[in-house]
Amino acid sequence: MEIIPKLPVAEWIDNATEWTTDTFEFLFDFIKEDFGDFIEFFAEDLLMAVPIWLFIAVIAILAFFASGKRFGLVAFSVIGLWFISNQGLWEELMNTFTLVIFASLISVIIGVPFGIWMAKSKTVQTILTPVLDFMQTMPAFVYLIPAVAFFSIGMVPGVFASVIFATPPTVRFTNLGIRQVSKELIEASDSFGTTGMQKLFKVQLPMAKTTIMAGINQTVMLALSMVVIASMIGAKGLGQTVITGLQRADVGTGFVAGLGIVILAIIIDRFTQNLNTQKGQ
Amino acid sequence: MPVIKVENLSKIFGKNAKQATKLLDEGLSKEEILKKTGNTVGVNRASFEVEEGEIFVIMGLSGSGKSTLVRLINRLIEPTEGSVMIDEEDLAKMNKQDLRNVRREKLSMVFQKFALFPHRTILQNAEFGLEVQGIDKEERSKLAKESLDMVGLGEYIHQFPSQLSGGMQQRVGLARALANDPEVLLMDEAFSALDPLIRKEMQDELLELQDNMKKTILFITHDLDEALRIGDRIALMKDGKIVQIGTPEEILVNPANDYVEKFVEDVDRSKVLEAQHIMKRPETVDIEKHGPRAALERMRKEGLSSIYVVDRKRKLYGYVTADDVSAAAKQDKKDLHDILHTDVPKADMHTTMHEIFNMIHDSPVPIAVVEDDKLKGIIVRGAVIAALAGSEVSINGNHS
Numbered sequence: 186m187e188i189i190p191k192l193p194v195a196e197w198i199d200n201a202t203e204w205t206t207d208t209f210e211f212l213f214d215f216i217k218e219d220f221g222d223f224i225e226f227f228a229e230d231l232l233m234a235v236p237i238w239l240f241i242a243v244i245a246i247l248a249f250f251a252s253g254k255r256f257g258l259v260a261f262s263v264i265g266l267w268f269i270s271n272q273g274l275w276e277e278l279m280n281t282f283t284l285v286i287f288a289s290l291i292s293v294i295i296g297v298p299f300g301i302w303m304a305k306s307k308t309v310q311t312i313l314t315p316v317l318d319f320m321q322t323m324p325a326f327v328y329l330i331p332a333v334a335f336f337s338i339g340m341v342p343g344v345f346a347s348v349i350f351a352t353p354p355t356v357r358f359t360n361l362g363i364r365q366v367s368k369e370l371i372e373a374s375d376s377f378g379t380t381g382m383q384k385l386f387k388v389q390l391p392m393a394k395t396t397i398m399a400g401i402n403q404t405v406m407l408a409l410s411m412v413v414i415a416s417m418i419g420a421k422g423l424g425q426t427v428i429t430g431l432q433r434a435d436v437g438t439g440f441v442a443g444l445g446i447v448i449l450a451i452i453i454d455r456f457t458q459n460l461n462t463q464k465g466q
Numbered sequence: 467m468p469v470i471k472v473e474n475l476s477k478i479f480g481k482n483a484k485q486a487t488k489l490l491d492e493g494l495s496k497e498e499i500l501k502k503t504g505n506t507v508g509v510n511r512a513s514f515e516v517e518e519g520e521i522f523v524i525m526g527l528s529g530s531g532k533s534t535l536v537r538l539i540n541r542l543i544e545p546t547e548g549s550v551m552i553d554e555e556d557l558a559k560m561n562k563q564d565l566r567n568v569r570r571e572k573l574s575m576v577f578q579k580f581a582l583f584p585h586r587t588i589l590q591n592a593e594f595g596l597e598v599q600g601i602d603k604e605e606r607s608k609l610a611k612e613s614l615d616m617v618g619l620g621e622y623i624h625q626f627p628s629q630l631s632g633g634m635q636q637r638v639g640l641a642r643a644l645a646n647d648p649e650v651l652l653m654d655e656a657f658s659a660l661d662p663l664i665r666k667e668m669q670d671e672l673l674e675l676q677d678n679m680k681k682t683i684l685f686i687t688h689d690l691d692e693a694l695r696i697g698d699r700i701a702l703m704k705d706g707k708i709v710q711i712g713t714p715e716e717i718l719v720n721p722a723n724d725y726v727e728k729f730v731e732d733v734d735r736s737k738v739l740e741a742q743h744i745m746k747r748p749e750t751v752d753i754e755k756h757g758p759r760a761a762l763e764r765m766r767k768e769g770l771s772s773i774y775v776v777d778r779k780r781k782l783y784g785y786v787t788a789d790d791v792s793a794a795a796k797q798d799k800k801d802l803h804d805i806l807h808t809d810v811p812k813a814d815m816h817t818t819m820h821e822i823f824n825m826i827h828d829s830p831v832p833i834a835v836v837e838d839d840k841l842k843g844i845i846v847r848g849a850v851i852a853a854l855a856g857s858e859v860s861i862n863g864n865h866s
Binding site: 369372375379 | 540575577584594595
């Protein structure tokens with residue numbers, strides 16, 4: 186005996202998803218086709234066209250400068266990347282790398298403006314905070330379902346799910362960074378007659394840069410953590426190899442692919458962190 | 467004509483601030499209004515005028531509303547009521563665009579904690595105001611460099627603020643404010659974060675700069691010594707209200723109420739009082755008509771061991787001692803010239819007590835206060851000690 190019958194929440198959401206899918210079909214199709222093609226082109230044609238030795242060399246040089254002319258990161262990158270190629274996972278690595286790059290880029294492009302908006306308006310902050318909490322606590326698997334509904338399977342829904350999961354830190358840290366700029370500096374800026382835009386670009390954003398970069402670093406890491414999950418809906422890459430290992434109870438293959446992800450994670454993390462500390466000085 | 471004219475300016479924090487202003491008009495105090503409405507009175511109907519080229523100091527303890535008041539003037543805080551006229555334009559009623567223009571062209575502010583932009587070099591900091599105005603790179607770099615040269619930082623332009631000491635950082639703050647050549651300089655506790663020696667140096671430098679540039683300066687401080695040192699006029703604030711406005715002397719000698727007097731008690735008077743305030747009318751003899759006998763007679767009568775010698779126009783010649791005079795009288799000399807001492811300890815009207823104190827310590831005779839070679843008064847040891855102890859001093863210097 187229930188006083189209130191079970192609310193058909195699941196149905197509502199189904200209906201809403203269906204409606205969205207139908208209404209924005211042209212948009213989703215466009216993204217699926219053209220953006221999908223572009224991602225494929227980037228991963229398969231562009232990155233794969235680069236000889237492995239050249240790719241590793243370029244990364245090594247970038248690592249040398251990014252880490253302030255030290256050799257630790259260079260050595261790690263060279264050995265790590267060589268190992269992945271040695272294990273025959275180079276193509277998977279390039280796909281994963283592509284997914285992470287696109288997901289992070291889109292997250293940052295969406296996240297920074299929202300963070301700024303949030304910092305400028307108390308109302309926006311009040312509304313966005315629970316939304317961000319929701320986005321981050323909802324199990325990441327759940328995002329795969331509408332992603333498939335909108336974009337069927339492949340790289341594009343993988344990027345979509347990753348963006349939802351990975352955007353919050355950039356928004357949060359941008360907001361935090363701007364709000365942390367001391368009141369006196371804001372007063373100083375105002376006292377010289379800055380417009381809102383001048384204040385944002387000459388004072389707030391430069392001063393929040395370190396914090397925003399920390400947020401971006403987290404966004405990239407979260408995007409990477411979505412790699413395995415996204416491969417469940419057909420996103421190619423190292424994650425797929427892990428899943429295959431799981432399905433075939435093949436510990437060795439799964440572990441080696443997992444190791445590849447760890448290596449990529451460490452390289453990307455050190456790159457973004459070093460970029461941050463260097464510019465923050 | 468005043469450059470800044472503030473009239474009935476009030477700031478009340480909290481909801482329903484407008485209603486609370488009515489209570490202000492009814493004369494309720496800050497505490498009564500807080501009890502009744504829950505609103506905090508920041509500034510309570512302040513009115514004052516600042517003349518062109520004047521250093522006007524607003525001083526009060528923390529919480530007295532002085533920092534709020536200065537922020538009402540460039541509207542970093544929105545006034546609840548009243549007007550701020552700068553060159554006959556009311557800032558309180560201006561739209562945003564006009565306000566920005568006034569801030570860009572007429573008002574500059576120097577902050578207590580310097581508020582330099584840490585991501586910009588010294589030069590870029592000094593350029594900030596000009597950059598905001600949209601002045602092209604070459605021109606603004608030239609003006610900013612001039613401004614930095616003026617405060618003696620011309621060689622540090624490519625450093626970052628964190629590489630400079632506190633005193634140097636505030637010089638940058640000053641240069642930044644001066645770079646766009648404002649009419650009015652607002653200085654909010656500008657030297658309070660500096661240690662005492664540097665603070666004094668900066669005060670001197672500000673006064674020196676002011677001699678050349680003749681800006682209108684509104685200076686906020688909680689330090690009465692500083693206020694007295696640099697202020698042409700001082701406004702004392704308490705609980706958001708201005709309780710007295712006057713020149714340093716007026717405030718010291720004539721405190722308007724207990725609050726002001728309390729403040730004044732703490733002041734090191736030796737730095738503020740001048741010779742003219744503690745000198746007394748001198749006993750003298752006239753070199754043209756008085757001889758040793760007359761001098762001796764006068765000294766005996768007044769109980770003096772020495773006396774100053776002048777002519778009819780009170781031009782100072784020197785002094786004679788009782789011993790010399792009585793010896794001369796015994797020898798029947800008619801003239802004071804032979805026994806005149808000319809090593810007179812001299813001060814002028816504006817010599818500070820501090821210096822007088824050092825002079826009088828090892829001087830055998832009272833100090834002569836001289837203006838245009840004429841003897842205006844003398845200062846005896848007792849007067850100095852009495853003034854230092856804070857007993858009654860008169861601006862006319864007629865008693866000690």
